[in-house]
Amino acid sequence: MMIMTKVKKIMLANVPVLTKKAKISEAITLIGSKPHGCVIIVESKKPIGIITELDIVREIVAKGSSVNKSLDTIMSSPVTTMLLDTTIEEANKIIDTKKYRKYPVVDRGNLVGLVTENDIVNSIGYNIRFHRNLQNLVLILFVLFEFFVVGYKILFNLFAGIP
Numbered sequence: 001m002m003i004m005t006k007v008k009k010i011m012l013a014n015v016p017v018l019t020k021k022a023k024i025s026e027a028i029t030l031i032g033s034k035p036h037g038c039v040i041i042v043e044s045k046k047p048i049g050i051i052t053e054l055d056i057v058r059e060i061v062a063k064g065s066s067v068n069k070s071l072d073t074i075m076s077s078p079v080t081t082m083l084l085d086t087t088i089e090e091a092n093k094i095i096d097t098k099k100y101r102k103y104p105v106v107d108r109g110n111l112v113g114l115v116t117e118n119d120i121v122n123s124i125g126y127n128i129r130f131h132r133n134l135q136n137l138v139l140i141l142f143v144l145f146e147f148f149v150v151g152y153k154i155l156f157n158l159f160a161g162i163p
Helices: 024-033 053-062 088-098 117-160
Strands: 038-043 046-052 102-107 110-116
Touching (some): 024 038, 024 053, 110 117
Antiparallel strands (some): 102 110
């Protein structure tokens, strides 16, 4: 039986959010104070866009834009989301298809968390290690059972006088 880990078990809560009319400078401050590396743009608790560190670098450094521009001018939209009950396997397929590194997690359309490509890859690695260890345990139990059966037969034959 395969354990079906869900995105809700590995997602990050308390995602940094701003509105689309917030300034790039606000996003820079928020991203700098959180480990997520992005800000989700919301409207009535629904994710409508995302801005990553790379988006800001491209906008400010490469294009020379002002930090006073509103986020709706640089946010990636529409944003690809995942549901709370999305399995890790389904999430991995989404990553393979969309090629993004960060995904807002939604419940009934409302933002509830954030899951990253690294979170999903690490979870898959954990599941593989868990199943490998479980297989090894079953193998050890099987070998011990075989030793018990062979030992029992030897002892039975000795006490029964069977050569």
